[in-house]
Amino acid sequence: MYKIAYKKIVHPIFTVPITFAFFISLSILLAPLSSQASPSKNLTDHLSATNVILFIGDGMDEHQITMARNYLYGPKGLFAMEQMPIRSSVKVQTLREDNSKQFRHIADSANTASTLATGVLTSKGRIATTALTNHALPTILEDAQRAGYRTGIVTTASLTDATPAAFASHSPHRDCESPEDMEARHPFIPATQQCTHNQKKRGGQGSIVEQLINNNVDVLLGGGKKYFKQSAAKKTFIEQAQNKGYTPLQTLTDIQGTPNHSKLLGLFAKKHLPTEWIGENHHRAEKIKTDTNGNAIYPKPFSCTTNTRFKNIPTLSQMTDKALQTLSHNNTKGFFLMVEGASIDKQAHKRNPCGQIGELRAFDESISKGREFASKFSNTLVIVTADHGQAGQIVPLPESYELVSNAVTAPQYPTGYYAVLKTLSGELMAVSYATNSSPQGLWEMHTGTNVPAFMEGPGLKNIPITINQRYINSLMRQHLKLEPVK
Numbered sequence: 001m002y003k004i005a006y007k008k009i010v011h012p013i014f015t016v017p018i019t020f021a022f023f024i025s026l027s028i029l030l031a032p033l034s035s036q037a038s039p040s041k042n043l044t045d046h047l048s049a050t051n052v053i054l055f056i057g058d059g060m061d062e063h064q065i066t067m068a069r070n071y072l073y074g075p076k077g078l079f080a081m082e083q084m085p086i087r088s089s090v091k092v093q094t095l096r097e098d099n100s101k102q103f104r105h106i107a108d109s110a111n112t113a114s115t116l117a118t119g120v121l122t123s124k125g126r127i128a129t130t131a132l133t134n135h136a137l138p139t140i141l142e143d144a145q146r147a148g149y150r151t152g153i154v155t156t157a158s159l160t161d162a163t164p165a166a167f168a169s170h171s172p173h174r175d176c177e178s179p180e181d182m183e184a185r186h187p188f189i190p191a192t193q194q195c196t197h198n199q200k201k202r203g204g205q206g207s208i209v210e211q212l213i214n215n216n217v218d219v220l221l222g223g224g225k226k227y228f229k230q231s232a233a234k235k236t237f238i239e240q241a242q243n244k245g246y247t248p249l250q251t252l253t254d255i256q257g258t259p260n261h262s263k264l265l266g267l268f269a270k271k272h273l274p275t276e277w278i279g280e281n282h283h284r285a286e287k288i289k290t291d292t293n294g295n296a297i298y299p300k301p302f303s304c305t306t307n308t309r310f311k312n313i314p315t316l317s318q319m320t321d322k323a324l325q326t327l328s329h330n331n332t333k334g335f336f337l338m339v340e341g342a343s344i345d346k347q348a349h350k351r352n353p354c355g356q357i358g359e360l361r362a363f364d365e366s367i368s369k370g371r372e373f374a375s376k377f378s379n380t381l382v383i384v385t386a387d388h389g390q391a392g393q394i395v396p397l398p399e400s401y402e403l404v405s406n407a408v409t410a411p412q413y414p415t416g417y418y419a420v421l422k423t424l425s426g427e428l429m430a431v432s433y434a435t436n437s438s439p440q441g442l443w444e445m446h447t448g449t450n451v452p453a454f455m456e457g458p459g460l461k462n463i464p465i466t467i468n469q470r471y472i473n474s475l476m477r478q479h480l481k482l483e484p485v486k
């Protein structure tokens with residue numbers, strides 16, 4: 001059973017821990033009397049700063065959550081996110097680039113993160129720009145920054161990847177990550193979304209990496225060194241960031257040794273961070289083979305294990321903790337922080353259930369950090385959601401297929417890529433990936449299901465049970481007292 005680090009009594013409407021609410025009210029009442037004797041007034045201001053922490057589990061639909069929960073804690077367990085007091089089901093909406101009056105029913109991380117960031121629907125691949133017309137859409141991070149809040153982005157992906165990019169840059173396509181990417185024409189990108197449209201020399205905003213540096217986000221922690229090592233005007237983007245006051249970080253040791261008042265640029269991998277977990281002997285799901293009679297030969301069950309490549313790299317939870325400490329340090333106004341668990345999605349594409357489960361576990365640990373912070377800083381809104389669905393499904397064990405095979409005397413088995421996992425409690429759980437089972441099937445595709453939203457914080461009343469991603473943007477804007485999206 002999963003345990004969070006603190007215990008609190010939560011009323012369904014007043015989501016502030018009762019003991020803390022009492023403490024804060026008492027501090028406010030007593031502040032004028034005690035201000036000369038102690039710095040409690042400052043402390044109270046500090047504690048009542050207005051904060052938003054948005055957690056995005058990339059590709060984290062209900063099926064991916066259930067798979068990870070079953071593996072880690074069994075069906076009786078709960079993740080920290082599942083212990084938050086409010087939850088809704090979120091519709092994922094995606095426009096067509098060639099006809100923005102019509103919807104597509106499968107999204108990608110670019111258009112969905114853009115909607116969470118801007119409150120406006122757009123088409124696949126777009127980074128905070130409108131479908132077809134390519135207008136830059138102001139993001140909540142940019143608006144929060146203009147209103148005086150500190151801002152931060154934490155991710156296990158490259159910082160230039162679609163989800164982080166959509167909060168602090170504008171681009172016709174997610175693949176316009178660096179100046180080099182802007183030069184090439186990409187055969188698989190629609191004509192209206194070619195990176196060349198956004199080149200600086202053509203009056204555009206430039207690549208994603210350039211915009212991230214120029215946007216002055218206070219905390220940037222993730223991967224993507226290979227993009228930041230590129231240069232413009234004879235200076236690498238890391239050097240340009242240093243000139244703007246950023247402290248560059250490359251390892252867990254760096255993060256631990258850096259004071260909390262610094263502007264941070266953490267680049268902990270060439271591109272995406274390695275996963276915390278892998279399958280035993282690197283096992284992933286595989287295609288089911290058959291014998292000469294057509295009977296299925298199932299892959300052997302396996303467990304998950306830690307990834308030895310994950311060394312001197314901060315975990316998502318450690319990055320989240322550093323971001324929270326840095327953003328809240330001597331800050332009476334507040335902050336907006338986006339934390340992404342990126343590789344739940346990336347490992348589902350690779351049919352790697354252990355990669356997914358380990359990343360979901362890491363993501364949930366970072367949510368515990370966020371909730372712990374919110375229990376002390378009561379004017380903090382915490383929202384956990386996903387951008388779109390993924391391919392992993394829990395399916396019957398071989399014995400169930402064999403039973404039917406025997407009854408109908410014809411081999412029955414699942415298509416797609418299949419794995420049998422030995423869960424931590426020793427039970428077996430079968431998972432399948434079947435959105436691209438072609439013989440040369442490179443990777444799995446996204447699916448079009450709703451995703452969950454878990455919420456906690458002040459002012460959350462009458463939240464509908466079914467919402468959309470624009471609604472999440474409006475909740476965050478409301479909490480930060482920013483102008484609503486027209």
Ligand SMILES: [Zn+2]
Pocket residue numbers: 059109345346349446
């Ligand atoms: Zn994906």
